[in-house]
Amino acid sequence: MAEWPYNTRNWQRLRLAKLAENPLCHACELRGRIAPAVAVDHVKAIKAGGDPFPSFDGLMSLCERCHNEKTNAVDRPDRAASGRRFKGFDVHGNPIDPGDDWHGGGA
Numbered sequence: 001m002a003e004w005p006y007n008t009r010n011w012q013r014l015r016l017a018k019l020a021e022n023p024l025c026h027a028c029e030l031r032g033r034i035a036p037a038v039a040v041d042h043v044k045a046i047k048a049g050g051d052p053f054p055s056f057d058g059l060m061s062l063c064e065r066c067h068n069e070k071t072n073a074v075d076r077p078d079r080a081a082s083g084r085r086f087k088g089f090d091v092h093g094n095p096i097d098p099g100d101d102w103h104g105g106g107a
């Protein structure tokens with residue numbers, strides 16, 4: 001089911017290490033929420049030229065909801081070009097665009 005690199009031992013190890021380092025959802029944290037992370041996602045998609053096995057800086061922990069929403073919004077070929085991916089927030093802690101509907105537009 002899982003595709004490369006997610007089916008590799010390297011990725012499994014990296015994922016667990018990232019979750020141990022950042023056990024909370026990154027996106028929720030930026031929004032002032034606490035949610036346990038269950039998934040690790042690439043900040044820069046592999047298909048966009050990202051490193052499959054980046055350092056922690058190139059990864060982010062996400063809770064199930066955020067991961068699903070991100071996956072639905074981004075990892076689809078017909079939407080990949082929209083650039084909506086992580087519009088409004090970045091790894092440097094800049095505010096998330098309040099108009100971004102990535103989280104369903106709530107709050």
Ligand SMILES: [Zn+2]
Pocket residue numbers: 025026027028029035062063064065066067
């Ligand atoms: Zn989340």
